[in-house]
Amino acid sequence: MSIFRGLRIKDLLKSLNQHNASLIRQINGTLNREFGDYIVEYDANYRVLPIFSTPFQLCFYNTTPGAYTLALRMGTVRSESLMRWVWEANRGNPVGENATFSLLGSGNLVLAEADGRVVWQSNTADKDVVGFKLLQNGNMVLYNSKGNFVWQSFDSPTDTLLAGQSLRLKGPNKLVSRLSAMENKNGPYSLVLEPNRFAMYYKSKNSPKPMLYFDSTDYLMSGKRALDVLNFTSGPETDDAFAWELRFELSDAGTRILSRPKYNSSLTYLRLGIDGGLRAYTFYAPVDYGAWEETFTLFPRASGQECPVAGEMWGIWAL
Numbered sequence: 001m002s003i004f005r006g007l008r009i010k011d012l013l014k015s016l017n018q019h020n021a022s023l024i025r026q027i028n029g030t031l032n033r034e035f036g037d038y039i040v041e042y043d044a045n046y047r048v049l050p051i052f053s054t055p056f057q058l059c060f061y062n063t064t065p066g067a068y069t070l071a072l073r074m075g076t077v078r079s080e081s082l083m084r085w086v087w088e089a090n091r092g093n094p095v096g097e098n099a100t101f102s103l104l105g106s107g108n109l110v111l112a113e114a115d116g117r118v119v120w121q122s123n124t125a126d127k128d129v130v131g132f133k134l135l136q137n138g139n140m141v142l143y144n145s146k147g148n149f150v151w152q153s154f155d156s157p158t159d160t161l162l163a164g165q166s167l168r169l170k171g172p173n174k175l176v177s178r179l180s181a182m183e184n185k186n187g188p189y190s191l192v193l194e195p196n197r198f199a200m201y202y203k204s205k206n207s208p209k210p211m212l213y214f215d216s217t218d219y220l221m222s223g224k225r226a227l228d229v230l231n232f233t234s235g236p237e238t239d240d241a242f243a244w245e246l247r248f249e250l251s252d253a254g255t256r257i258l259s260r261p262k263y264n265s266s267l268t269y270l271r272l273g274i275d276g277g278l279r280a281y282t283f284y285a286p287v288d289y290g291a292w293e294e295t296f297t298l299f300p301r302a303s304g305q306e307c308p309v310a311g312e313m314w315g316i317w318a319l
Contacts, residue, residue: 038077041084042181046073049101053134055267055283060095061085063182067094070101070111070120072138072153074269074283081291084281086138086160086269087153089120091178092185103132109142109151122151137266138162159187161270163234163246167193170228175272189276196227202276213276214298220248220256227251234265246280246296259296268295 035045036059046061055076060068069090075083089111098114107129109122128144129151135141139162140153154165159175167173177187188203190210197217201210217223231249237260244265246258258280261268267283280296 039082040073040075041082042184044085048073051134053136053138055285056086056134056138058134058140062094063184064094066096068096068099069094069184072134072140074138074267075291076285078288081283081289084269084292086162087140087156088158088184089156091158093119094184095119103129103142107142107150124151137164139164159272161232163232163266163268166229166231167191167198168229169193169195177272177276178274180274187274189272191272191278193227193230196222196224198227198230200272200276200278219298220250221254222250225252232270234268246282261293261295265295270296 034047036048040046040061042061042063044061044063045065046059049058049060051058055074057073059071059073061071061073062068069085069088071085071089072087073083074086075081095111095113099119100110100112100114102110102112104110104125106125107127108125109132110118111120112118122142124142127150129142130145131143133141133143138153141149142151144150154162155172157165157167157172157175159177161167161175167175174190174192177189179185179187188205190201190203192199192201197215197220199212199216200214202213203210220227227250229249229251231251233247233249234244235247237243237245241264242262244261244263246261246265246268248256248258250256261282263284265282265284267285268280270278270280272278276299278298279294282293282295284291284293
């Protein structure tokens with residue numbers, strides 16, 4: 001039984017342009033597909049929607065039977081490498097079979113249970129939405145008749161930033177780790193953009209107040225300068241583009257180079273991990289095997305060392 005059976009195709013067609021209307025007609029042909037055959041992150045089961053821009057594809061996945069998350073997958077079948085989840089609509093609030101994902105005639109994008117209960121929405125009703133598009137950088141957007149973005153998935157991160165995505169003081173200002181590979185709920189670690197730094201916190205079960213475990217002030221060399229935006233970017237190191245840079249761009253506080261991959265690293269994401277680590281992973285599409293590489297880590301783990309913190313066992317991190 002497909003999770004997409006209730007998909008409101010007519011509502012989608014009313015709001016999309018001719019290109020996107022053609023795309024949505026393809027969805028109608030996938031309503032009875034079985035689970036996908038390829039290996040994905042968290043060893044999940046998944047069903048695909050034919051909304052894609054290689055290497056990204058919108059899917060429903062679950063790690064618990066009957067509890068689905070609407071998510072964006074990154075990776076390709078051709079690469080024979082693990083495909084990973086880089087955006088989620090409804091973490092901690094899964095939907096069941098016969099749920100619907102709809103772009104209504106009002107312009108509101110809605111994920112709802114079979115009984116009509118709204119689980120997630122874009123809050124874009126009556127805002128002149130005329131189309132939906134999945135961009136090449138993995139950003140999903142609703143746009144108006146002037147071509148301006150009314151809503152974008154880059155404004156609602158969970159634990160991941162794609163290259164070109166930002167945290168902002170007056171906007172999405174934090175990442176929250178996943179609880180575990182099997183449990184898609186908020187975990188104990190968070191990365192929060194604050195007025196002149198980003199700070200990383202751990203919230204113990206034994207204490208309601210999060211504990212600081214990383215302060216970026218020295219790392220970013222930002223001092224007391226205002227830090228309104230933290231933009232994760234990737235770009236060529238020189239005009240020849242022989243090597244690339246992964247960077248934090250810091251509004252008025254300059255740039256911090258994170259690493260220098262020796263190939264095009266535009267398909268990179270930054271993840272606050274289940275263990276509280278901060279790492280970047282790059283997908284290099286030209287290769288058929290081993291397309292993923294860890295291209296940055298903020299906390300290289302000291303091998304075999306642990307220390308107790310507030311009754312919890314933490315790994316020791318070394319910069």
